[in-house]
Amino acid sequence: MTKPRVLLIGATGRTGGSILNCLLEAGNFSVEVLIRPSSSTKPSVLALKDLNIKIHIAEISDSTHLAEILTGINTVISAIGPTAHNEQIPLANAAKKAGVKRFVPCGFTTVAPPGNIMWIRDHKEEIYQHIRKLHLPYTIIDVGIWYQVSFPTVPSGRTDYASILLPNVTILGDPNMKTAITDIRDIGTYVAEITADERTLNKFVFVYGELLSQEEVFGKVEELSGEKLERVLVPPELLLTLRDEARAFFQYDFSNMKEAIKVIGLEYAYSKFVRNDNCPDYAKYLGYLDARDLYPEFVPRTFEDFVRELLEGKAAQLFAGESYQW
Ligand SMILES: NC(=O)c1ccc[n+]([C@@H]2O[C@H](COP(=O)([O-])OP(=O)(O)OC[C@H]3O[C@@H](n4cnc5c(N)ncnc54)[C@H](OP(=O)(O)O)[C@@H]3O)[C@@H](O)[C@H]2O)c1
Structure with a gap:
């Protein structure tokens, strides 16, 4: 059976590194990464060449190249740093056009409501709203601190x-x-479980240690x-x-x-x-699924x-x- 193809953005970052390691460890995905051209010769990118993964060098804003890369991709996971969040708009547009089955935007933060509590949250929520306007299947994962x-x-x-x-x-x-609070190394393990799970489609999921x-x-x-x-x-x-x-x-x-x-x-x-926003009870109130309930066998x-x-x-x-x- 062919493995579902996952495209990871931000694979050389802190969150993305955890996700990459765990997707590879899980073994049930065909993992591909997107690297921007200006970073293609960084040591962290050269190190990826030792792994058995496909590396695409492309600008997220290059819609023609992106359409080609996204063809046949099942899941896009974005762990893009906070300074490049808006780049996810053209990425989501291209994912919708290419028929991607699940888009995981860069959440990976604490639980909090939108609306001037946290600027960084509101910034992320703008991307979530865009995804929903597109009718693009999604999963949003938050992880505590x-x-x-x-x-x-x-x-x-x-x-x-x-x-x-x-x-x-x-x-x-x-x-x-x-x-x-959560060990960053466990984020990837949870992401590998969550992105292979139909129960988490079009849902927010809360992960914590x-x-x-x-x-x-x-x-x-x-x-x-x-x-x-x-x-x-x-x-x-x-x-x-x-x-x-x-x-x-x-x-x-x-x-x-x-x-x-x-x-x-x-x-x-x-x-x-x-x-007291960043706790499981409030997460449930906001409609999140709790990863502890979904994957009781995993011990963080x-x-x-x-x-x-x-x-x-x-x-x-x-x-x-x-x-x-x-
Ligand atoms: N829960 C917590 O305690 C916590 C703590 C910190 C961060 N976070 C969240 O985690 C998220 C990720 O942060 P991080 O610290 O893990 O990120 P990071 O280490 O800064 O990594 C960002 C990644 O995105 C890539 N990237 C940046 N701009 C790009 C672009 N235009 N095109 C393609 N790739 C691009 C970077 O690659 P290159 O720069 O090498 O190209 C790098 O691989 C943030 O949104 C933040 O809110 C949560």
Whole structure:
């Protein structure tokens, strides 16, 4: 039997890398990737040549080339970075024309409602609306927050190598509000299951590893590291003030990445630790399917195991050369 053909966009990225590994590991897909011409000689792209996959070098906006690439593709999965989200409009148009059977746009974020809670969410929702206007079959997958961006830095500095924020000792909003967090490596496993599953067609699906509060996260890192962590508390009212101040200067684009990260970070925190959006009950209320119910046999990695790897210096350096400060 021929395997369904999957075209992955963003295969060299953080989320896309997890998806690529797991699609290949699952073994039941014929995996193809699309790389933009300007990236074709990057080491990360050259490394893909060792895998048994078809690599298409094309601009997403090149509708003629795209039509050719998409012919016969069953599923398109986009893990395109946030700066290129709008490129998914021509991609979705071409997928519809080519008769693609499922389009997975770049979600892979927290659960939150649309409507000025999170700019990044609203940006993604514009793509979702476009897909629905096209009547293109879709699945939208959200994943909570990665373990890899959810840990505090420790006084000895031994977790700095893997942290996006330096230092990261701030507790934003309610310290005891639980939120969904996930090991990025499990995202791909879930995506491989979800995209082969008819039950998830034209649905939102929520994937997560654990439900933990910031206090529980800090406590776990203290317990396993033996180090006492500093905590800088930002209560809900102050968080809202900081968010509004940051929004006032924001251009609503990625021209200033530092400014964008600040607004996005504060909006995420408000949604997770004041509104309590990023949790399974609210996801169900919004109409998401819960991956825990769909795939009860899959046991996600624990946050504790991730912290052990982190403290041993074995966590992935997902943000090498890209750390930020509040
Ligand atoms: N849940 C969480 O905790 C969390 C954390 C971070 C991000 N996210 C979400 O995950 C999504 C993906 O982010 P990421 O950090 O995984 O992305 P990333 O590492 O920045 O990777 C982006 C990928 O997209 C490719 N790409 C970018 N522009 C392209 C274009 N015009 N044509 C073709 N390919 C293009 C990049 O390839 P080249 O640049 O090499 O061409 C790269 O492979 C984001 O939308 C974000 O919202 C979630």
